[in-house]
Amino acid sequence: MDKKIVLITGATSGIGEACARLFAEKGHELIITGRRKERLAKLEKELWEKHECRSLSLNFDVQSRAETEAALSSLPDAWKKVDILLNNAGLASGLDTIQEGDIDDWEKMIDTNVKGLLYVSRGVLPWMIQRKKGHVINIGSTAGKEVYAKGNVYCASKHAVDALTKGMRIDLLGKGIKVTQISPGAAETEFSLVRFHGDSEHAKKIYDGYRPMAPQDIAGLVLMATELPEHLCINDLVVTSLDQANSFYINKTN
Numbered sequence: 276m277d278k279k280i281v282l283i284t285g286a287t288s289g290i291g292e293a294c295a296r297l298f299a300e301k302g303h304e305l306i307i308t309g310r311r312k313e314r315l316a317k318l319e320k321e322l323w324e325k326h327e328c329r330s331l332s333l334n335f336d337v338q339s340r341a342e343t344e345a346a347l348s349s350l351p352d353a354w355k356k357v358d359i360l361l362n363n364a365g366l367a368s369g370l371d372t373i374q375e376g377d378i379d380d381w382e383k384m385i386d387t388n389v390k391g392l393l394y395v396s397r398g399v400l401p402w403m404i405q406r407k408k409g410h411v412i413n414i415g416s417t418a419g420k421e422v423y424a425k426g427n428v429y430c431a432s433k434h435a436v437d438a439l440t441k442g443m444r445i446d447l448l449g450k451g452i453k454v455t456q457i458s459p460g461a462a463e464t465e466f467s468l469v470r471f472h473g474d475s476e477h478a479k480k481i482y483d484g485y486r487p488m489a490p491q492d493i494a495g496l497v498l499m500a501t502e503l504p505e506h507l508c509i510n511d512l513v514v515t516s517l518d519q520a521n522s523f524y525i526n527k528t529n
């Protein structure tokens with residue numbers, strides 16, 4: 276097996292954590308990141324005990340350019356040979372009309388989903404370019420394809436991820452670097468808990484009456500995208516559960 280170094284932003288929960296577990300199980304080496312240090316330490320220990328996976332934790336907030344730059348430059352040279360960058364860290368904060376929206380929520384989403392992704396990519400891409408290989412996978416969303424009521428700024432941030440993914444693929448053409456976007460519909464993670472500012476009752480109700488995807492479902496697709504023949508690149512993969520047609524239509528009859 277071709278052992279790879281996989282850098283996963285937002286590995287402390289949900290899709291990023293499921294990806295960390297799957298890539299570790301497949302024998303790869305991991306750089307796991309997030310703000311919750313204890314969760315990173317626990318995951319690092321678990322991955323070693325279960326799979327003898329070598330992993331390294333970087334504890335930083337992607338909203339901070341200075342923290343992101345410092346964390347990435349602290350990596351030993353051997354760990355800078357990142358083969359796969361999974362830009363996953365992201366969030367929705369609030370669900371309000373544009374006229375009532377909380378500007379702090381807006382800043383959080385734009386700073387994390389757009390600027391954070393840019394800071395991390397700007398740090399890692401030169402390492403990939405130097406080695407003439409690499410794979411960037413951005414976690415977009417169906418919210419990056421359609422806009423739904425009260426989704427305004429979250430949808431805008433995921434539309435930005437969609438545009439940045441396309442831009443990256445164009446700018447990196449001929450450099451041996453694949454750029455993929457995976458755009459999921461609803462997956463049951465801590466996403467809704469975060470969106471509703473810790474209100475677990477409200478968060479649970481979001482998944483009432485239908486079967487959403489699990490974070491492991493997305494992890495399987497991320498892995499699949501990285502295992503294609505060298506000359507093939509999935510550009511964009513929109514995926515929902517069987518109960519979801521798009522951002523608007525969900526079969527809630529279960």
Ligand code: NDP
Nearest residue numbers: 285287288289290309310311337364365461462464465466
């Ligand atoms: P979770 O809330 O379960 O996980 C989010 C992850 O992002 C956590 O590990 C969190 O780590 C990290 N993160 C958030 N903000 C920051 C920050 N400022 N700095 C560093 N890390 C951060 O949600 P999901 O797993 O669902 O979300 C992962 C991605 O998937 C997001 O980009 C989301 O927009 C996207 N997505 C989710 C869908 C869903 O329905 N769940 C559907 C489509 C896309 P920590 O808090 O420790 O920093």
Ligand code: 8X3
Nearest residue numbers: 416417418460461522
């Ligand atoms: C998360 C999916 O529909 O809640 O990106 O926006 S949705």
